[in-house]
Amino acid sequence: xxxxxxxxxxxxxxxxxxxxxxxxxxxxxxxxxxxxxxxxxxxxxxxxxxxxxxxxxxxxxxxxxxxxxxxxxxxxxxxxxxxxxxxxxxxxxxxxxxxxxxxxxxxxxxxxxxxxxxxxxxxxxxxxxxxxxxxxxxxxxxxxxxxxxxxxxxxxxxxxxxxxxxxxxxxxxxxxxxxxxxxxxxxxxxxxxxxxxxxxxxxxxxxxxxxxxxxxxxxxxxxxxxxxxxxxxxxxxxxxxxxxxxxxxxxxxxxxxxxxxxxxxxxxxxxxxxxxxxxxxxxxxxxxxxxxxxxxxxxxxxxxxxxxxxxxxxxxxxxxxxxxxxxxxxxxxxxxx
Numbered sequence: 001x002x003x004x005x006x007x008x009x010x011x012x013x014x015x016x017x018x019x020x021x022x023x024x025x026x027x028x029x030x031x032x033x034x035x036x037x038x039x040x041x042x043x044x045x046x047x048x049x050x051x052x053x054x055x056x057x058x059x060x061x062x063x064x065x066x067x068x069x070x071x072x073x074x075x076x077x078x079x080x081x082x083x084x085x086x087x088x089x090x091x092x093x094x095x096x097x098x099x100x101x102x103x104x105x106x107x108x109x110x111x112x113x114x115x116x117x118x119x120x121x122x123x124x125x126x127x128x129x130x131x132x133x134x135x136x137x138x139x140x141x142x143x144x145x146x147x148x149x150x151x152x153x154x155x156x157x158x159x160x161x162x163x164x165x166x167x168x169x170x171x172x173x174x175x176x177x178x179x180x181x182x183x184x185x186x187x188x189x190x191x192x193x194x195x196x197x198x199x200x201x202x203x204x205x206x207x208x209x210x211x212x213x214x215x216x217x218x219x220x221x222x223x224x225x226x227x228x229x230x231x232x233x234x235x236x237x238x239x240x241x242x243x244x245x246x247x248x249x250x251x252x253x254x255x256x257x258x259x260x261x262x263x264x265x266x267x268x269x270x271x272x273x274x275x276x277x278x279x280x281x282x283x284x285x286x287x288x289x290x291x292x293x294x295x296x297x298x299x300x301x302x303x304x305x306x307x308x309x310x311x312x313x314x315x316x317x318x319x320x321x322x323x324x325x326x327x328x329x330x331x332x333x334x335x336x337x
Contacts, residue, residue, distance in 0.1 A: 144248030171207025
């Protein structure tokens with residue numbers, strides 16, 4: 001099968017890991033880069049031997065023969081670029097969160113559907129090695145029927161690498177919350193209700209940097225906690241914690257990649273460490289999941305089979321995200337049909 005030709009839209013800090021992740025998967029050829037500031041695109045092109053750069057996204061779509069594009073820009077630029085891709089009938093991958101509000105997300109999905117082009121979301125947390133193990137263990141019934149869970153991410157002060165984050169009205173819920181809501185759906189299905197509280201701990205940012213959300217998934221009550229303000233004594237390798245309580249046992253995942261299971265029959269422990277790559281920095285666990293996520297997206301393009309994180313599926317995650325903001329603003333539980 002011939003390599004698929006693609007272009008990356010956006011050459012900020014995160015794009016270096018996204019591009020390296022594609023090369024790790026293989027089966028693709030990066031032929032062009034777009035960035036509003038062309039000099040940034042030129043530096044990235046030199047680093048990854050990309051033949052062409054553009055300062056106009058439509059010119060790129062007009063001149064290049066592409067199998068797909070990968071959008072790695074700030075969230076406000078997602079929708080216009082998705083609409084352009086739909087206009088030129090080019091399949092598109094978009095970074096999470098999909099859009100700045102739920103209505104825009106719906107329009108993005110609709111535009112690609114009407115154009116007849118695949119629309120996929122790069123949502124990588126569910127692809128973390130220990131989280132895939134949790135999904136399997138729950139599915140095998142090793143802890144019985146889950147009834148309570150806690151998913152927690154401690155972020156880190158990345159404002160130096162991504163200064164735009166300081167200016168965003170929607171911050172930690174949009175950034176880390178979109179990860180956690182998607183992972184909760186991956187583990188437990190669709191939510192029937194949620195309640196959210198969030199706040200801001202520092203004066204030099206616009207949005208919230210701490211949030212707590214309680215969701216109801218059938219018989220499972222799931223607490224999602226996220227923070228960019230909590231001091232993280234474990235470092236940045238895998239600052240996530242998972243606890244799932246079931247009728248026959250309890251499962252825990254810590255930042256050390258160990259999955260521990262306690263049942264009446266005894267205790268089990270196994271370490272599910274992700275692979276490491278030479279291009280990853282101290283966020284290697286996060287970056288490892290980029291590869292598995294990209295592999296799933298590429299398989300969807302090659303086979304026509306649905307990706308786990310299609311735009312249509314991710315709408316359900318975006319509904320939770322923007323309902324969380326609504327819940328906090330109204331101080332009310334939000335219910336879903």
